[in-house]
Amino acid sequence: MTTTPARERTRHEIVRQAMGLFQDRGYSAVSLQDIASAAGCSKATVLYHFNGKAAVLAAVLEPAAADLAALVAAADQLSRAAAQEFAIGEFTDLAVRYRGVMDVVQELIPFIQEMPELALLVADGIRLKGFLAGSDDPLEQDLAGFALNGLTAECRHADGRTDEELHRLCEAALNRLFRPS
Template sequence: MAESTPARERTRREIVQQAMTLFANDGYNATSLQDIATAAGCSKATVLYHFNGKAAVLAAVLGPSQQALKELVAEAEALPPEQRQEAAIVGFARLAVEFRGLIAVLQDVLMVLDEMPEFDDLVADGIKLTELMAGQDADRLELDIAKFAVNGLLGECRHPGERSDAELLDLCETAMRRLLTPARPPSGS
């Protein structure tokens, strides 16, 4: 019995890894549970033994990024108000680069994400982070600009290989700051 647990864990990890690759390459909607099973070298029944459906597989694929987002929101909210926006911008840019391979997957399901209860926390944390990036006492326009900036950043991160991680991180942080932080008067003014 002791050997079956590691085998189960390996099978589960293989299913998640193969699903991530298929979702990223073919899209969530174009990938079936049978596709995942075939890629993982197991039966569809085995996939369903580990997960109660394709949305649960997606939840496992997005799990690490979802946890990182939750931690970022908690860290930013714990900061003094004048430091929250910068922490949210830097943290979001870092997460977008770190998890850039999953962005295409996330954007593939974005329109129906709020219909999947597995992602209620992810949606709530995404909204909260967008509010933090908009800044303290943001008005409706500033919130809309933050949403625009997030979508642009995610779109840019969908293209792996076009920029190094360092180049992409610099681009994302710079663009977000220019869009979301108030212009500072030139020094000496």
């Protein structure tokens, strides 16, 4: 039987508690001391594991960011039309799977580009927007940005929808916007 070292357990608990706090209160309203108290450790322990609150946030967002990076890398290997279709389905899956993360990200939109810890996530989000647009047309690009913001907000406030219902809604919305019949 293998056990997880105490340092890894502590780091994991900090990330887990931070996610809950960011969802409940919003990123801006949570302090490092709040995270430490929730995780049952000192603020110094949080700072031992992370170089500030933005680094904690990056760790919270890391699984979703890694999946988004994989989506973008896979879409990059496809034709424009195939990449668009792939991006629509895969983004919908990510948006539903990471509903809680979407809640946190939505608050960050106005200042996310000022956070160097999230630079790769932002870059991949911009590339995703291009894949969804399926075109270099500025109007289509703006529409894709609008769709991304709207769907992240819908996932944030899903009004009691199940994951399956939310998935169908998001996929239908993206298909109607970008692949009208």
